Amino acid sequence: MIYDAIIIGSGVAGTSAAYFLVKGGKNVLLLEKERLPRYKTCGGGVISRISDILPYEIEPVVDVKMFTADIFDHENNISFHVKRDEPIINMTMRESLDYFMLEKAREENAIFKSEEIVTDINQNSEYVEVVTEMGKYNARFVIAADGASGITVRKLGLQNNYKKIPALENEVYVENNQYEEHSKTARFDFGFVPAGYAWVFPKKEHLSIGLFTMNGSNVSLRKYLNEFITKLGIKDIKEEKKHGYFLPLYKKSEFTKGRILLVGDAAGLTDPITGEGISYAIESGKCAAEAIVHGSNDVDTVIKNYQKNLKGIVTELRYAKFLALFVYASPKLRKFAFKRYGKKLSELMTDVITGRNKYSKLMKDPLNYLKLFRSAKSLSQ
Numbered sequence: 001m002i003y004d005a006i007i008i009g010s011g012v013a014g015t016s017a018a019y020f021l022v023k024g025g026k027n028v029l030l031l032e033k034e035r036l037p038r039y040k041t042c043g044g045g046v047i048s049r050i051s052d053i054l055p056y057e058i059e060p061v062v063d064v065k066m067f068t069a070d071i072f073d074h075e076n077n078i079s080f081h082v083k084r085d086e087p088i089i090n091m092t093m094r095e096s097l098d099y100f101m102l103e104k105a106r107e108e109n110a111i112f113k114s115e116e117i118v119t120d121i122n123q124n125s126e127y128v129e130v131v132t133e134m135g136k137y138n139a140r141f142v143i144a145a146d147g148a149s150g151i152t153v154r155k156l157g158l159q160n161n162y163k164k165i166p167a168l169e170n171e172v173y174v175e176n177n178q179y180e181e182h183s184k185t186a187r188f189d190f191g192f193v194p195a196g197y198a199w200v201f202p203k204k205e206h207l208s209i210g211l212f213t214m215n216g217s218n219v220s221l222r223k224y225l226n227e228f229i230t231k232l233g234i235k236d237i238k239e240e241k242k243h244g245y246f247l248p249l250y251k252k253s254e255f256t257k258g259r260i261l262l263v264g265d266a267a268g269l270t271d272p273i274t275g276e277g278i279s280y281a282i283e284s285g286k287c288a289a290e291a292i293v294h295g296s297n298d299v300d301t302v303i304k305n306y307q308k309n310l311k312g313i314v315t316e317l318r319y320a321k322f323l324a325l326f327v328y329a330s331p332k333l334r335k336f337a338f339k340r341y342g343k344k345l346s347e348l349m350t351d352v353i354t355g356r357n358k359y360s361k362l363m364k365d366p367l368n369y370l371k372l373f374r375s376a377k378s379l380s381q
């Protein structure tokens with residue numbers, strides 16, 4: 001049998017792709033190496049833009065809706081409070097979110113096989129063969145949704161298409177009074193860890209506390225995370241589960257090879273400023289699925305469709321990459337910008353997160369360039 005599509009990985013990218021493919025009338029096999037539900041190292045903060053992409057609500061798996069965010073700038077010792085009438089971020093645990101999205105795809109008749117590790121992929125001009133430890137499957141197209149350390153990019157020789165940024169996440173269970181103190185808002189701390197930020201994302205009964213750095217192996221992330229937890233005044237930890245993984249930041253726009261389409265982390269689609277990847281994973285899964293659904297089984301048409309569908313994401317990430325240089329590569333400029341425009345920047349960032357604004361729109365405004373240029377100039381004098 002030849003499936004219309006095989007999807008490797010049932011994270012948010014894979015389950016999104018599966019849903020839109022079956023909705024489009026395609027027969028789909030979704031392969032996952034783990035047994036679901038499974039823990040996934042992630043802050044689980046889902047930005048509200050997601051409701052523009054998914055046709056169903058994720059409400060049943062939202063632990064906490066965050067209408068406020070506190071942005072701390074440790075270099076100037078100031079903080080900014082932002083508030084919106086709609087949730088800025090929905091806090092989830094990924095084992096629940098991914099399983100919920102899987103069930104949505106299965107309700108539409110996607111075939112799912114768990115605990116099947118894909119070990120090899122071969123393709124010819126007619127179809128792709130996917131090899132697992134249990135057997136071999138064929139499909140007209142494969143969607144690689146196997147994350148930042150998946151087998152597909154290695155097999156296709158595309159592992160240098162993105163840079164891997166280390167990130168840590170601790171699931172921290174504290175006493176009630178400390179949970180109450182930290183569970184009212186989403187917290188983002190800049191200038192605490194070099195070239196990155198730390199966060200506190202409250203969940204139903206605990207706090208997800210993590211950080212990342214663009215400086216890679218030069219920084220002891222574990223040391224910074226311990227210091228951050230101390231700085232928060234968190235003591236008497238009842239239980240702490242420590243995890244680490246990577247954020248993939250794309251360098252090259254090479255999202256296909258033959259009949260294989262890369263989505264989500266496998267394509268390196270994470271925001272280089274916030275580390276946010278869930279919405280890009282879900283959106284790219286949808287883009288790949290729609291490319292196949294409207295591609296009349298023709299490889300060139302499917303590839304062309306996918307590149308066209310991804311254009312919005314790629315443009316956003318290009319602008320974000322440019323802005324990230326100002327946020328992370330130049331501490332002096334960041335310090336100046338936060339001091340001078342901290343409140344405005346926090347509001348703008350919140351607008352991007354909620355989907356009311358875009359990096360591309362911000363940077364297309366010549367006045368914004370001018371402000372950055374002026375700031376840089378005044379610092380160099």
Ligand SMILES: Cc1cc2nc3c(=O)[nH]c(=O)nc-3n(C[C@H](O)[C@H](O)[C@H](O)COP(=O)(O)OP(=O)(O)OC[C@H]3O[C@@H](n4cnc5c(N)ncnc54)[C@H](O)[C@@H]3O)c2cc1C
Pocket residue numbers: 008009010011012013014031032033034040041042043044045046047116117118119145146147148149150151167168169210244245246247263264265266269270275276277278279281
């Ligand atoms: C510490 C940290 C915190 C983060 N916090 C946030 C956040 O708060 N908000 C946000 O938006 N983003 C966050 N991100 C980014 C986000 O986690 C990713 O962008 C997102 O998980 C990408 O989803 P995905 O479906 O592409 O990949 P994944 O979620 O990694 O899913 C890949 C799936 O493929 C499976 N798989 C892998 N190899 C195989 C194989 N050989 N065979 C079969 N199956 C396989 C895996 O088991 C997994 O289920 C964070 C990342 C990190 C590291």
